[in-house]
Amino acid sequence: MKSTPVAIPYAIKFPVLTVPLAMVIGVVLLTLSSKFTIPSYPVPFTLQPFVVLLIGLTYGMRLGVSTVLSYLLLGAAGAPVFAGTPHLGIGLPYMLGPTGGYLLGFLLATAATGYLAERGFDKRTPTTLLAVFAGLVLIYLPGVLWLGTLLGWSKPILTIGLLNFLPADVVKAVLAALLFPRLRNLVTRL
Numbered sequence: 001m002k003s004t005p006v007a008i009p010y011a012i013k014f015p016v017l018t019v020p021l022a023m024v025i026g027v028v029l030l031t032l033s034s035k036f037t038i039p040s041y042p043v044p045f046t047l048q049p050f051v052v053l054l055i056g057l058t059y060g061m062r063l064g065v066s067t068v069l070s071y072l073l074l075g076a077a078g079a080p081v082f083a084g085t086p087h088l089g090i091g092l093p094y095m096l097g098p099t100g101g102y103l104l105g106f107l108l109a110t111a112a113t114g115y116l117a118e119r120g121f122d123k124r125t126p127t128t129l130l131a132v133f134a135g136l137v138l139i140y141l142p143g144v145l146w147l148g149t150l151l152g153w154s155k156p157i158l159t160i161g162l163l164n165f166l167p168a169d170v171v172k173a174v175l176a177a178l179l180f181p182r183l184r185n186l187v188t189r190l
Contacts, residue, residue, distance in 0.1 A: 101146025
């Protein structure tokens with residue numbers, strides 16, 4: 001028996017029975033992408049910006065935000081879902097550390113990217129690139145602001161919180177935009 005699509009606007013229409021599965025898949029992908037790290041202080045390099053941007057494009061604003069919020073709540077409750085957990089701490093103390101602003105940025109980026117995807121920005125590569133770069137800005141903005149507040153603005157915050165990551169994250173954003181049409185085709189066939 002085929003279920004009917006959910007009335008909530010998603011970038012891709014998910015049948016109502018697959019929404020919880022999509023959320024679980026998103027949380028698992030966010031967790032796995034946090035574990036592929038290149039250590040750096042105070043914030044590690046991860047694959048998470050790539051996954052966050054794809055979740056926004058694929059899931060749309062509401063399902064994307066619900067998925068990322070579920071991931072954050074799981075981490076706040078103490079599950080070792082974040083980069084460096086459990087050895088760097090878990091739960092709210094971890095979230096209030098150097099990566100806290102970036103974690104908030106994941107939520108903002110998913111909302112913005114999903115919102116833009118629902119409004120057709122996911123239909124052409126140039127507008128998809130605009131959507132993912134808007135998402136990237138929304139990851140960095142609270143991330144750098146929180147890092148500067150936490151560590152002090154006398155330190156080279158723009159270098160350690162933005163410039164070190166920017167080249168790799170631009171590549172991740174472009175890959176997300178270019179891979180999205182294939183992902184959309186795969187998901188719509190399910």
